[in-house]
Amino acid sequence: MAILSEKLKNALSQFNLKESEIITYVALLEIGTATIQEISRQTKINRVTTYAAIDKLKDAGLVAGSKKGKRLLFVAEDPEILRSIINRKSQQLEQNKEALENLILPTLRAIDISEEKRPQIKFFEGLNGIYKVYDDYVLKYKDVVSYGSYDSVLKVSSEKMEIDYFSELQKRKIFFRSILENTELNKKFAGLSKGVMHTKFLEPGLKVSADILIFGSTVALISYDTVVATLIEDESISKSMKMFFEFMWERL
Numbered sequence: 001m002a003i004l005s006e007k008l009k010n011a012l013s014q015f016n017l018k019e020s021e022i023i024t025y026v027a028l029l030e031i032g033t034a035t036i037q038e039i040s041r042q043t044k045i046n047r048v049t050t051y052a053a054i055d056k057l058k059d060a061g062l063v064a065g066s067k068k069g070k071r072l073l074f075v076a077e078d079p080e081i082l083r084s085i086i087n088r089k090s091q092q093l094e095q096n097k098e099a100l101e102n103l104i105l106p107t108l109r110a111i112d113i114s115e116e117k118r119p120q121i122k123f124f125e126g127l128n129g130i131y132k133v134y135d136d137y138v139l140k141y142k143d144v145v146s147y148g149s150y151d152s153v154l155k156v157s158s159e160k161m162e163i164d165y166f167s168e169l170q171k172r173k174i175f176f177r178s179i180l181e182n183t184e185l186n187k188k189f190a191g192l193s194k195g196v197m198h199t200k201f202l203e204p205g206l207k208v209s210a211d212i213l214i215f216g217s218t219v220a221l222i223s224y225d226t227v228v229a230t231l232i233e234d235e236s237i238s239k240s241m242k243m244f245f246e247f248m249w250e251r252l
Contacts, residue, residue, distance in 0.1 A: 015060065015085060020045055024053040025062055028076035035071055060085065119234035126227055127156050133220055133229045134165065141215035142174055145245045148211035149181040150189045152224040162189065169196040179248060181208055200252040214241050 004026060012022045020043075027042045028034060034042070040050045054074055057063035061081055066073050124133055138144055153162065169176055174196070180186040182201040190199040202208070211222040217235040222228075232238075 015082065017056070017060070018053070020049050021053040021056050024050060025057055025076055028063060028074060029079070033066075033073045033075045035073060039074065119232055119237060121233075122231040124229040124231070130156070130222055130224075130227065130229045133222070133231060137218060137231065138213055138215055138220065139168060139172060139174065142172075144174060144176045144213060144215045145242065145249075146176070146178045146211060146213040147180075147208050147245070148178065148213075148222075149183065149208050150185050151181065151183055152208075152211065154185070155224045156227055157224075163192060166193045166196050169193075177249065179245070179252065181206065200249060202252070212241070214238055214245060 004023065009019060009022055012025075013019075017025070023043050023045065024039060027039055031038065031042055036047055036050055036054065039045075039054070040047045043050065045053070054063055054065075057076075058065060061084075062077050063074050064077060066075070124130060150162065176193075176197045178197055178199050180190065180199055180201055182204045186199075186201065190197070190201075193199065209223075211220075211224070213220040213222070217233060217238045219232045219234075219238055219241050221230045221232070
């Protein structure tokens with residue numbers, strides 16, 4: 001059998017052929033029609049691997065099989081068939097490129113949200129986590145709006161802590177507007193916060209299940225039942241929530 005150069009093997013491997021398949025094909029070119037046993041003897045490759053190589057070469061169109069009596073015979077197709085394989089691959093590549101440009105990329109770009117567009121979400125647990133949201137985020141903004149209820153707040157906080165918070169708002173000259181549940185406790189805190197918070201009340205009986213604060217491009221959701229605060233930093237979400245707040249504010 002002819003000695004195959006590494007360069008030729010590497011070139012033929014571009015057709016997704018293993019070394020055993022390349023050797024088998026070249027052997028068939030040399031000896032013409034042959035049985036598995038004859039091919040195996042020529043290539044010194046065991047019969048199991050030779051059978052597998054022949055199956056792959058047949059699938060690729062490089063080998064044809066026939067039967068003579070009880071004998072299975074195989075013959076190599078003209079090497080020119082490789083040109084057809086290349087042409088088919090080129091056509092497939094063009095179709096893949098077209099699909100990539102016209103379907104795949106536009107679809108994936110529509111699905112993908114880049115880091116700069118993706119909402120930033122942060123979680124804070126426990127009372128200290130909630131205080132951190134107020135101290136490190138809310139108090140940095142001059143214009144804050146909120147929905148909520150001190151009936152919920154006092155489940156974990158205290159009246160003194162809330163009055164201290166009002167003092168901090170006054171010191172920092174923060175304009176704070178709040179829509180509260182219509183309860184006696186909330187009316188009491190509305191009185192305590194006069195001068196620092198402008199308060200309106202929901203219709204009696206309407207409940208707010210969690211505090212919602214909107215400031216800058218951030219929305220804070222605070223649950224005093226689970227004692228968890230969630231920050232969502234996203235311009236579009238913040239604007240939408242602020243618009244809804246203004247809609248309610250004007251009608252109360």
